[in-house]
Amino acid sequence: MPAPWFLIAQAAQALGRDDEADDALVRFLATEPRHLGALLTMAALKRRRGDDRAAESFYRTALSAASQPGATIAPALVPLLRAGETFLTEVAGRFSAHLDAALKDMPRAAGPRIRHALDLLLGRSELYLQQPSMFYFPGLAQRAYFEREEFDWVAPIEAATGAIRAELDAVLAAGQGFAPYVQTMAGRPPPANPLLDDPGWGAFHLWRGGVPVEPNATMCPNTMAALSLAPIPVIPGRSPMAIFSRLTPGTHIRPHHGMLNTRLICHLPLIAPDGCALRVGSETRPWHDGRMLIFDDSFEHEAWNRG
Structure with missing residues (x-):
């Protein structure tokens, strides 16, 4: 019988043994990589330990898993998903401020193409492409x-x-x-x-x-x-x-x-x-x-x- 790694992780976390909880979650996710509860637990653990980049990755994976057709979401997980969305918004805001500060003294960074690229990167703009209703000629500039x-x-x-x-x-x-x-x-x-x-x-x-x-x-x-x-x-x-x-x-x-x-x-x-x-x-x-x-x-x- 395989070890109940998720239960072990939850118990270790309750006892404040974050290293053991992390190890158990890694083992569990190796066999069930889209388990929503485990992803959210790992995201919260990484966030608490100050590893925001890892937390961001696990939250994004969890939100992606939750959005799949037919996904079953236990009521107890809904506030955890909302917390993940809030965290990702905060991370995006900090990253945006970091980029703005880093690029403010670079004249070329003020150009419209670079601004558009950064807006796409940060989710401030949606990507649109040519989609003619009748005839598409490939290889032309994708410029609105x-x-x-x-x-x-x-x-x-x-x-x-x-x-x-x-x-x-x-x-x-x-x-x-x-x-x-x-x-x-x-x-x-x-x-x-x-x-x-x-x-x-x-x-x-x-x-x-x-x-x-x-x-x-x-x-x-x-x-x-x-x-x-x-x-x-x-x-x-x-x-x-x-x-x-x-x-x-x-x-x-x-x-x-x-x-x-x-x-x-x-x-x-x-x-x-x-x-x-x-x-x-x-x-x-x-x-x-x-x-x-x-x-x-x-x-x-x-x-x-x-x-």
Whole structure:
């Protein structure tokens, strides 16, 4: 009959014989490495003895075991699991403070890529990757946002913001031309989108299916000229596609993925009140009039107007 190592460990711990308890738990876990009670007992023992790194490891293993489908958790273990979660939060906080102190005098550590890497390491950010709904081209950069300064064509388009805004104002004053961005199409099943046929997300098309949309394009010559400065791919029947996009107050475009990871979406905000923002992956950015936002829409993204 095998020795009851877990019972021996509990007895040794009750008598204050931590070395014996540690030895007995090691022996028991060698045969039952996912025994929840033993993992929690070992974690608490390591923590009491000042070995936080070992305690962290045993708590993480215990929480992982407890989260598995079909896991049975005795009521007496629930507060021990909660204590483990609290401990891990405290450890993460101390580690975060340690890293911040160690890196504060290193200029390169202040860059966005390193900050993002540290946020992922510390659990402050979730990892998002390209997940296009239709076509994935492997080997491209996994970047949610691209910066305006990376492209020499952005500044000339931004410089035309005033002229573009004037044409938009004229379109809005005319009171026609905008239609729901997501529409029911004849002969097609309706998309499962809560904004289906909803004018809260409206579009005034300038280019569609690779051709200018009339009379819209003629109404907006400065906008069309500015669009010609961007390296928009020309694909017969598909591209360019360019619109004035309108998101009315209270409208929320729910999280979704674009069709392809072989393009970047560019927004030039023209009327951006407070409360408007775009989340791509783990990063949320507000819109600012005349400052382009460039992003890969194959990452999960959403947008809202809470103004």
